[in-house]
Amino acid sequence: MQHEQKNQKVSLDNSKIKMAIRAGIPLSITTYTLxxxxxxxxxxxxxxxxxxxxxxxxxxxxxxCLNELVTNAKKANTKRIYFKEKNLDLFDDSDYEIGMKTFKDETLGNIRHYLAMQKLTGLYVKLILQTRNNRIKIEVRNNSVLTFREYKRMHDKLSRAQQYTSVDQAMTQVVDLSEGAGLGIIIMILMLEKIGLTEENFQILCENGETITRIILPINEKTQRKLNSASHEFIKIIDEIPQFPESIMRVNRLINDSNTKMSEIAMAISSDVSLTTDLLRLVNSVTFALASPCRSIADAVKLVGIRGIKNMILSVGSVNHLQGLGGDSQKTLFMHAYRVAFYSYNLAHNFCASERDIIDDSYICGLLHDMGKLVFATAHPGFIDNIRDICRQRNISQDIFEKLLAGVNHSEIGALIAEKWNFPDIIISVIRHHHEPDMAPPSSKKLSSLVYLADMLAHYQTNEVDYYQFDLDVLKLFGIGSENQLRKISDKLAAAFKED
Incomplete structure (x- = not known):
C-alpha cells in the first residue's frame, strides 16, 4: 500500500488496513504526481x-483536511521545480517575490511538465495513517523543506483561523483581504473545530529533509472503554477454558517449590506419557538445536533447565487446551504461532546471548503472543453463539462483539487468559504488549520487542507488512539499520524454520 501505479486503478486492501490498526503499525501511501x-x-x-x-x-x-494537505504538499514540490528551472533561489526573499508573481499561471499552463519533473527528481507526497495509544495520527509528508518565509506564512494563517467562528465568515473576510491562498488552511482548522479539536491538534514541522503536517485525534474513549470492559467480561464468560490437567498443575507446583529436586520434577513429568512425548518432541526439534538427541525427561531437565522446562510445559498445555476447545484448529494461525515462537527463540540466541532468562522465555512468549486470537479461532460455532447470547444479555453491543471476534483487543484478551491460567508476569506482559513494546514495563520491554520483531518478520515474509511499517526503535535496539539487513535475517530464519 505504498506507491501509485501508472494508468492502473489501485484497489483497496481492507485486510492490510485492519492488520495495521490491530498491530498499531503505520499505513503509508506515496505518490509523485497525485x-x-x-x-x-x-x-x-x-x-x-x-x-x-x-x-x-x-x-x-x-x-x-486530507485534500487540503496533500494539495499543498504537491504545490510545494511543484514550486521547487519551478524555481530551479527559473534559476531563482527559493530561500532568497527577493527571488521568492519574483518567482511567486508568475508561479501560479506558468505552472498551471504546463502542469504535466512540472509533475513529470517532480517524479523524475523524486519529489513525493506521502500519506501516513496510524493508531496507537488511543490516538489517531494522520500525516502528510513531502520531501521539500519549508523556507522560513513559508513556515511563518503557514503559522500566520493558523493564528488568523482563531479569529473566525464560521466558514462563511472566513470566506468573506479572507477574500475581501485578497488573501484567498490562505483560505484552505483556515477552513481546515474550522473543520477540525467541528469535531471538537483545536489548532493544538494540528502540527507543522520539518525533520530529516521532510515537511510534515500532522493531525492528532483522540479515539472515541467510550468505544475503547467498552472494548476493555467487554474483554474482561469475555474472560468471565469463557468457562470452557479450564485450568490445566492435574498432571501439569502438579509439575508446575513442584517447579515453583525451591525445595524440589530435579529428579522429582523429571519423575512427575515421566508419569504422564502424553506430556513426556510432547516435551521430548519439543526439546528435540530444530528450534532448540541440541548437539545430540535427548531421550529422557531427566536429560531434558538438565539440558533446558528448570525455567525452560516450566515454559515448555506451559507451552504444551496451552496449545493442547486451545486445540481441544471443540472447533477447527485453524492451521494457519497455529502455524504462525509456531513460526513466531521459533523466530523469537533464535533471535534471542543471536541478540540476547548473555541474557538467559530472555532466551528461556522467548519460545513460549512467541508461541502464545496471539492467544487472544487463538481462543476464538479454535472455538466451535456453538461456543461463539453462546458467547454472543450472553453478550446480548449483558448489553455488549453486536459491533463490539464483532470487533473482539475479529481480533481487536486480542492482546488484552490473551493477557487476561494468561492471568486466568496463573502464568508468570513476564509472559502476561509480553502477550499484552507484543504490538506496542514501547508501552511495556522495563522488566519486559526487551522481550516484548523481540517477540514484536519475530511477529513482524513472519508477516513481512507473507507480504502483509512492508519494511517501513517496522518500529524504528525496535530495529535500532537490535542493530538493524536497513531493509537489506532485515531481509537477510528474515531469509535465514525462514530457511531454518523450513527444516524444523
Whole structure:
C-alpha cells in the first residue's frame, strides 16, 4: 500500500488496513504526481481506516483536511521545480517575490511538465495513517523543506483561523483581504473545530529533509472503554477454558517449590506419557538445536533447565487446551504461532546471548503472543453463539462483539487468559504488549520487542507488512539499520524454520 501505479486503478486492501490498526503499525501511501485516482484512493483508505475504528463521524471533515494537505504538499514540490528551472533561489526573499508573481499561471499552463519533473527528481507526497495509544495520527509528508518565509506564512494563517467562528465568515473576510491562498488552511482548522479539536491538534514541522503536517485525534474513549470492559467480561464468560490437567498443575507446583529436586520434577513429568512425548518432541526439534538427541525427561531437565522446562510445559498445555476447545484448529494461525515462537527463540540466541532468562522465555512468549486470537479461532460455532447470547444479555453491543471476534483487543484478551491460567508476569506482559513494546514495563520491554520483531518478520515474509511499517526503535535496539539487513535475517530464519 505504498506507491501509485501508472494508468492502473489501485484497489483497496481492507485486510492490510485492519492488520495495521490491530498491530498499531503505520499505513503509508506515496505518490509523485497525485493523479485523481490516487486522491480518490487516499480518501477511500482514510474512510476505511476511520470506519474500522468506529470514527466514521469524522470522515467528511477529515476528507477535506486530507485534500487540503496533500494539495499543498504537491504545490510545494511543484514550486521547487519551478524555481530551479527559473534559476531563482527559493530561500532568497527577493527571488521568492519574483518567482511567486508568475508561479501560479506558468505552472498551471504546463502542469504535466512540472509533475513529470517532480517524479523524475523524486519529489513525493506521502500519506501516513496510524493508531496507537488511543490516538489517531494522520500525516502528510513531502520531501521539500519549508523556507522560513513559508513556515511563518503557514503559522500566520493558523493564528488568523482563531479569529473566525464560521466558514462563511472566513470566506468573506479572507477574500475581501485578497488573501484567498490562505483560505484552505483556515477552513481546515474550522473543520477540525467541528469535531471538537483545536489548532493544538494540528502540527507543522520539518525533520530529516521532510515537511510534515500532522493531525492528532483522540479515539472515541467510550468505544475503547467498552472494548476493555467487554474483554474482561469475555474472560468471565469463557468457562470452557479450564485450568490445566492435574498432571501439569502438579509439575508446575513442584517447579515453583525451591525445595524440589530435579529428579522429582523429571519423575512427575515421566508419569504422564502424553506430556513426556510432547516435551521430548519439543526439546528435540530444530528450534532448540541440541548437539545430540535427548531421550529422557531427566536429560531434558538438565539440558533446558528448570525455567525452560516450566515454559515448555506451559507451552504444551496451552496449545493442547486451545486445540481441544471443540472447533477447527485453524492451521494457519497455529502455524504462525509456531513460526513466531521459533523466530523469537533464535533471535534471542543471536541478540540476547548473555541474557538467559530472555532466551528461556522467548519460545513460549512467541508461541502464545496471539492467544487472544487463538481462543476464538479454535472455538466451535456453538461456543461463539453462546458467547454472543450472553453478550446480548449483558448489553455488549453486536459491533463490539464483532470487533473482539475479529481480533481487536486480542492482546488484552490473551493477557487476561494468561492471568486466568496463573502464568508468570513476564509472559502476561509480553502477550499484552507484543504490538506496542514501547508501552511495556522495563522488566519486559526487551522481550516484548523481540517477540514484536519475530511477529513482524513472519508477516513481512507473507507480504502483509512492508519494511517501513517496522518500529524504528525496535530495529535500532537490535542493530538493524536497513531493509537489506532485515531481509537477510528474515531469509535465514525462514530457511531454518523450513527444516524444523
Amino acid at each position: 493523479p485523481r485516482e490516487m486522491s480518490e484512493y487516499m480518501e477511500q483508505v482514510l474512510a476505511a481506516f476511520l470506519n474500522e475504528l468506529g470514527q466514521e463521524h469524522m470522515g467528511t471533515y477529515l476528507k477535506y
